[in-house]
Amino acid sequence: MRAIPPLLILAFAGCASQPRLRPFTTDGCSLVPNGTSEHKDLWLRCCKEHDHKYWMGGTKAERLKADIEFRDCISAVGEPKIAEWMLRGVRTGGTPYLPTSFRWGYGWSYFRGYRQLTDGEKKLVEESQRR
Numbered sequence: 001m002r003a004i005p006p007l008l009i010l011a012f013a014g015c016a017s018q019p020r021l022r023p024f025t026t027d028g029c030s031l032v033p034n035g036t037s038e039h040k041d042l043w044l045r046c047c048k049e050h051d052h053k054y055w056m057g058g059t060k061a062e063r064l065k066a067d068i069e070f071r072d073c074i075s076a077v078g079e080p081k082i083a084e085w086m087l088r089g090v091r092t093g094g095t096p097y098l099p100t101s102f103r104w105g106y107g108w109s110y111f112r113g114y115r116q117l118t119d120g121e122k123k124l125v126e127e128s129q130r131r
Contacts, residue, residue: 021107021124023131026051030102032089036079043082046073054094056125057105060114067091 026048028034035042050073053066067090074083096104096113105112107125117125 019108019118019121019124021121021128022055024052024055024107024128025101026055027102029086031093032086042077043074043079043086046070046077049073050090051102054102054104055107056117057096057108057112058114059116063094063096063104063114067094 028044028051029047030051034040034044034047047070050066050070053062053069057063067087070090071083071087074080074086093100094102094104097111099110100106103110104114108121
């Protein structure tokens with residue numbers, strides 16, 4: 001009988017357990033300023049709303065929607081060119097397949113990927129928002 005590779009064991013170790021959602025955290029606009037030099041927090045609200053959606057995660061279509069809403073929010077505060085650059089950044093760096101603190105679905109364990117939230121997971125998100 002062949003041994004199961006250790007990495008395969010680790011990859012599936014948490015599959016049968018109850019999903020755990022880390023508390024929501026935000027670092028503002030990850031790796032970029034929160035606004036301009038004149039208005040230091042000009043688009044910070046946009047980043048926090050976007051972070052909340054990334055923390056929660058979900059499907060590929062939900063991520064695209066979150067990113068477009070993020071771009072539109074920054075554009076609405078008067079920075080359409082910056083909004084386009086920010087969109088490019090989150091589309092490139094926000095993939096759920098990198099072990100970053102700002103990836104899509106960062107509230108869940110790493111390597112969740114794109115997956116619709118179950119009813120139980122949605123309940124965990126709701127409970128977390130009430131705290």
